[in-house]
Amino acid sequence: MNLSGIIGYPVTPFSPDNKQLDLNKLGSVIDVLLEAEVDAIAALGSAGEAAYLSEEEWKQVAEYTVKHVAGRVPVIIGIAELTTEQAVKYAQHAHHIGANAIMLSPFSYYKLSETEIFQHYETVSEASPLPIMVYNNPATCGVDMTPEFMLKMVNNIKNASMIKESTGDIQRMHKIYTLSDGKVPFFNGCNHMALEALHAGASGWCTAAPCLIGDKPKQLFDAVKSGDNKKAKALFYQQYEFLEFIVSSGLAAAVKSGLSLQGKEAGNPRKPLLPLNKPAQQRLKSMLDNLG
Template identity: 55%
Template sequence: MKLEGIIAYPITPFKAETQEVDFDALTITLNALLEHQCDAIAPLGSAGESAYLSWQEWQQVAQKSIEVVNHRVPVILGISELTTSMAIQKAQKAEELGADVIMVIPVSYWKLTDQEVYEYYQQIAAATKLPIMVYNNPATSGLDMSPELIVKMFEGIENICMVKDSTGDIQRMHKFHELTQGKLPFYNGCNPLALEAFCAGASGWCTVAPNLLGKLPNLLYQAIKDGDLAQAQNLFYKQLPLLRFIVQGGLPKTVKAGLNELGFNVGAPRKPLQNASLAETNQLMGFIRQATQI
C-alpha cells in the first residue's frame, strides 16, 4: 500500500463531566477531517491521547473510527506499547477491526538495544498481515531509532513498508532516500518541517493541523504536487506560527483548545494533562485567524 498526501490525526474527545470517551464528538471531528480533504486518518496517535486510554477504550475508539471513515480513506491505527505482547494484541485487534495500516512505536522505559527493537517489530509483524509504518519520535517514546536500523527492518521484515519520522531532522529523510535508493516511503511527523520534507521527497505529512486549519495542509500538498514552490512557500509560512505553537504547547492540549473554540465541544485532555490557559487559547486563535485569511 502506498499512502500519499495529508495523513490527519484526530484527537480523542472526552465528555466534560465524566472524562469518558465522547463517541458523538469523535464522529463529528472525523467527518470534519474528511471534509478537509485528508488522504488518510490516523486515530490513536500522540494527539489522540492513546497513552491515556484503557485497553477497552482503545478498542472502542479504533472500532468507531474505522466505522465512521467507512473506507473513504485508509485508516492507520497507532500502537505505542512497552511490551511486545500488548503491541501484538493491538495489532491483531486492528486487523480484526479492518484497519488498513498500523503505525508502531516502541515505548522505552529501559533503553532498548537495536536487536531488541528489531525483534519487537519482527514479532509484531509475524502476528499480523497488516502493513506496518515504523514511527520514530524520541520526544514521546524515549527511544531514537537510527535510519540504518529502520532501513534494516524495512529490508528484513516483510510487512514494514514505510516510516514516519518526527525528529525534525531533514538529514534523516535524505538518509532514508540514500540508503534505499528511494525505495522506502517516508512521512514527515514534524509539523514545522512540512515544506522541507515535501521538497526532500516525503510521501506524506502526518499532522493534526487539519483539525484547526481545514483544507490548508491539503492545499500545501497540492501546490507541491503541482510543482508550484512559490505557492507552497506562501501556504506554509501562513501555517508555520500555528504549527510551531501546537508542537511547543503539546498537541492534545492545544488542538482540543482550538476545536472547543471552533465549536466542536471535545472536552479537556486527560489528567495529568491540563487545559490550555486563556492566554494560550487567545494566542492559538490568533494564529488560526492569521493562517486562514487567504
Template identity: 45%
Template structure:
C-alpha cells in the same frame, strides 16, 4: 499481505471526551466526517494527539472500531497500536486488523533503556502476528530512542510488514539517507510540521499532522502546491500557517492545543485527560489571536 499506497495528508485526530471524561463516540464521528469532507487522504487515531497512552485497552478498542467502521473505507485508517510491552502491542495490532484497519503505526514506548536488537525484535514479533502494514514511527523526543536511518533500513529490509516510516526528528538529512539506504522503496512521511516543505521537496510521500483538524485547507493546498512544483506558492502557504504549526507543537502538546483550537471553532471535544492539563488562559489567548489572523475564528 495487504498493502496500501498513501500520499498526501494523514490527519491525526484527538480522542473526544464528554464532561464525565468518558469517550464520546459521537464526537469522534463528527471529527472524522469533518476531515474526510475537507479532503484529507488518510485518518490516524490513537497517536500522541489521540492520547492513546492514557486510554484503557477497552477504550482503545472502542475508538479503533468506531474509527474504522465510521470511516467505512472512504480513506485509509492507520491505527496507533503502540504500548509498553510487545505482547500488548500485538494484542492491539491483531485487534486493529480484525476490525479492518488498513495499517498500524508503532512507536517504541520505553521505560528501561533498550538496544537496537530489542527494538528490532519488538517490531519483528508484531509483524509476525499480523498481515497488514506497519508504519515505523521515529520520534526520539517522545520515545527516548532515536532510530537511525541505517536501523530503519534494517527494519524495512528484514521485517516483512514494515512498509512505511514517519519521521519526527526534524532532521531533513534523514529523508535523503533513508531513501538511499532503501533504494527509494520505503515511503517516508513528515511528522515534524516546521520542516514539512523541505521534507516533501526531498521526496517524502506525505505529511502526518494534527493541524488538519484546524486548518485542513491550508495543509492540503500546501501539499498540492509542492506536488505541482509551485514552490513559491508552497512557501507562501507555509509561511501563512507556520506560526500555528509551531504553536501546537511547542505549547504543551498536541492534544491540549488541538482540542483548544477545536473548541474555539465550536467543535466539542472536551479537555485532555489527566495528567495532561488544558491550556492556561494566556496560551488560549495567544492561540485565539493566531486563529483569528488565519480567519478561522472571529
C-alpha cells in the same frame, strides 16, 4: 499499500468529567478531517491521547474510527506499547476490525537495544498481516532509531513497509531517501518541517493541523507535488507559526482548545495534561482568525 498525502490525526474527545469517551464527538472530528481532504486517518497517535486510554477505550476508539470512516480513506491505527505482548494484541485487533495499516512505535522504560527493537517489530509483523509504518518519535517514546536501522527493518521484516520520522532532523529524511534510492516511502511527523520534508521526498505529512485549519495542509502538499514552489512557500509560512504553536503547546491540548474556540467541543485533555491557559487560548484564537 500505496499511501501518500496528508494523514490526519483526530483528537479523542472525552465527556465533561473526562471519565468517558464521547464517540459521537469523535465522529464529528473525523468528519472535519475528511472535509479537509486528508488522504488517510491515523487514530490513536499522540494527538489522540492513546497513552491515557484504558485497553477497552483504546479498542472502542479504533473500532469506531474504522466504522465511521467506512472505507472513504485508509485508516491507520497507532500502537505504542511497553510490552511486545500488548502491541501484538493491538495489532491483531486492528486487523480484526478492518484497519488498513498500523503505525508502530517502540515504547521504552528500559533502554532498548536494536536487537530488542527488531524483535519487537518482527513479532508484531508475524502476528498481523497489516502493513507497518515504522514510527521514530524519541521525544515521546524514549527510543531513537537511525535511518539505517529503520531501513534494515523495512528490508528484513515482512510487513514493515514505510517510515514516519519525527525527530525534526531533515538530514535523517535525506538519508532515508538516498539509502533507499527513494524506494521506501517516508512521512514527515514534524509539523514545522513540512515544507522541507516534502521537498526532501517525503510521501506525505502526518498532522493534526487539519482539525483546525481545514485543507491548508493539503493545499501545501499539492503545491509541492505540482512543482509550484512559490505557492508552497507562501502556504507554508502562512501556517508556520500555528504549526509550531500546536506542537510546543501539546497537540491534544492545543487542538482541543482550538476546536472549542471554533464551537466544536471535544472536551479537555485527560489529566495530568491540562487545557491551554487563557493567554495561550487568545494567541491560538488570533492565529486561527488570521488563517480564516
